[in-house]
Amino acid sequence: MRNLKMIVRYDGTDFAGWQTQPGQRTVQETLELAIQGITCEDRIRANCSGRTDAGVHALAQVCNFYTATKLDCATLLKAVNAKLPEDVRALACDEAGQAFDANRDAVRKMYRYVINDTRTPDPFLRRYAWQPLRRLDEDAMRRAAQSLVGRHDFRCFETHWPNRLSSVRTISSLEVYRHEECVRIEMEADGFLYNMCRSIAGTLYQVGRAYWPESKVKEILEAMDRREAGQTAPPQGLFLVRVTY
């Protein structure tokens, strides 16, 4: 069997997340059915770098799957795209080593959280940004974010997840900047806990609207209690941007 690596982009709006669930439209099942339709195999299993939640987008999700097809990668890519619905596209397909595992081998992931902070929400961003109808101070958010960079126990930013062995992660970079009428929060780490990106975004939002002082973020991190942190920001603002192997 060949082990293929595929890079996938999707608009998460109309998907119930990555992972296959009975009776739901998911990216995983949509992709697997498209590949099966081309390779004529019964059961393709696409293993991704990290499952995205319902409504979360990906610019470049990475997955791998085993297949016996003889088709070359370029032909397979084109054929799979012809089968896929227009809110998901395969951007690249390459041979991977037999041992490659898109989930286990990911060294770092980068997510972007987008907040459209105009008082009137932009209709073109309603599917691709959080729109809280408030102006934010991105400089205060950027300064507050710096206390999260590095190796920390991030359990305060984790939605309960019973099987987690450790909540220690290393954020290598956390940038906050303005892009047109949005504030973008870009976080790169060796891994993210469940809802960690969205609860960091929800926390920095409270600093950006001056509800919390900048120093509060460090206090939350040290308290190690989820109830201290801000809300989980809504899914439509979150994009998986890049996975590094």
Added chain:
Amino acid sequence: MRNLKMIVRYDGTDFAGWQTQPGQRTVQETLELAIQGITCEDRIRANCSGRTDAGVHALAQVCNFYTATKLDCATLLKAVNAKLPEDVRALACDEAGQAFDANRDAVRKMYRYVINDTRTPDPFLRRYAWQPLRRLDEDAMRRAAQSLVGRHDFRCFETHWPNRLSSVRTISSLEVYRHEECVRIEMEADGFLYNMCRSIAGTLYQVGRAYWPESKVKEILEAMDRREAGQTAPPQGLFLVRVTY
């Protein structure tokens, strides 16, 4: 009666265009119902700078309407936005002189046509760009476009429209440039014939993909025959950007 000027932004994807039509979801009817819901008047009539077709977007459509409401403009704006669905937003509302007519008084309009020319279409652009799955040469398109600038009879770019008195218009500016993974065509003129923007886009596309030489555009203009020009490009790539009074 007060005469109010309102600037409106809409994602045209799920609208059957601006103009009210029985049994269809239109921007005009949606906006008029929202205003009526606030002013408690029976019949608000929103008169726009130029009706956009089904699927066409507007960053800043301008309209005016007469109302007897006593509400100040800022309050009315906020209240109307609270009534509107999230794919249309009022960006501004101001008092206009009694004689102001958003359609008749428009001096120039600027439209943008967006072509996502990657071989794999971007799922995030499917609602907001034409995706012909071909790479285009934007430099050739820019050079070819220059023969359209100025005062010309544009009947070759007009879909049949029986009541039109004259098909002479003046294009004051026609720019073609690359913006990320898209080619943008920006056209400003004193007025546009029916489907003129989209047939200019469809014509320049044929130059961009090297199906026609650059000189063909001038020949089409001189032939004054619609059958000579390129196809009418699809509506989802077209944005009304700006109206000048």
